Amino acid sequence: MNWLTADRLRLLVPALSLAVLLGAVFYLQPRSMSYVGLNLLLNLAVPITLATIAQMLIMMVNDLDLSMGTFVSFVACVTATYLQTDPWLGVLILAVCIAAYAGMGVVIHLRNLPSIVVTLGMSFVWGGLAVLMLPTPGGTAPDWIRWLMTSKPPIVPMAIVASVLIAAITHWLVIRSAFGVVLRGVGGNERSVQRAGWSVIRAKALAYALAGLFAVLAGIALVGLTTSADANIALRYTLLSIAGVILGGGEFVGGRVSPIGAVIGALTLTLAASFLSFLRISPDWQIGAQGAILIVVLALRLLLNRREAREGRQ
Numbered sequence: 118m119n120w121l122t123a124d125r126l127r128l129l130v131p132a133l134s135l136a137v138l139l140g141a142v143f144y145l146q147p148r149s150m151s152y153v154g155l156n157l158l159l160n161l162a163v164p165i166t167l168a169t170i171a172q173m174l175i176m177m178v179n180d181l182d183l184s185m186g187t188f189v190s191f192v193a194c195v196t197a198t199y200l201q202t203d204p205w206l207g208v209l210i211l212a213v214c215i216a217a218y219a220g221m222g223v224v225i226h227l228r229n230l231p232s233i234v235v236t237l238g239m240s241f242v243w244g245g246l247a248v249l250m251l252p253t254p255g256g257t258a259p260d261w262i263r264w265l266m267t268s269k270p271p272i273v274p275m276a277i278v279a280s281v282l283i284a285a286i287t288h289w290l291v292i293r294s295a296f297g298v299v300l301r302g303v304g305g306n307e308r309s310v311q312r313a314g315w316s317v318i319r320a321k322a323l324a325y326a327l328a329g330l331f332a333v334l335a336g337i338a339l340v341g342l343t344t345s346a347d348a349n350i351a352l353r354y355t356l357l358s359i360a361g362v363i364l365g366g367g368e369f370v371g372g373r374v375s376p377i378g379a380v381i382g383a384l385t386l387t388l389a390a391s392f393l394s395f396l397r398i399s400p401d402w403q404i405g406a407q408g409a410i411l412i413v414v415l416a417l418r419l420l421l422n423r424r425e426a427r428e429g430r431q
Contacts, residue, residue, distance in 0.1 A: 131378050131414070163276055168354045189339065192337065
């Protein structure tokens, strides 16, 4: 099994998981095997995928963002209010948010603070701002965002087209570009990056800023699909984004991530929600069932990793 490299293994398990779930959904509901059916199944895939990529960028530098869900909710509130009524002010607020993310990365590095503690604290900040901005569900999605998210390209739905584009762009950015090599180096061996003459502080600031950008896009895309917002609209995205990265082959340490795998992981989690709905599982139990699916997939990946390690020693 020389062909089964570590990178291919990171893609194999999430791809198999997605294929099995898709087959199960088609078996339970044959009518979903169509353009309209796939569009309904993967309706919320784009914002979840963007949030997963944002979390992946944070995990790539050995940190973890527990404010992802509340931040996406805050962005959704900004999009449904200021971005609709006063676009320039809305853009300015979102730009400040991305800068705040970069600053958060700098503070975490300079003060050697646990990212979990800092981002957990920021989750209360973003949540409070979202409630102040939109105390009750409401607002309106800007027309251009609504048009973009509900457009119907030929052959395959918008969710699949957008996911492929996100995977291609982030794969080039993280795996192929020199910038991505530096960021993965920060997560893998920070001292080596410093000895090579790169600024770790700058790299972490850029990683957090880029994560903030993808999280902003996630909030905008979510409003484009729901047409309105509220302060709690994306609270589940924190756990979903972490699960998507891990399901896609990423790890908590070492700068080991797979952008394509993360996108596949996000699609799998999105599809899992539809699959559980077809089984008539209560929404209260769906999070637990998604966790069980994640555990099974991770167990399978562990077995394959051990098998590859044994064959490598032989």
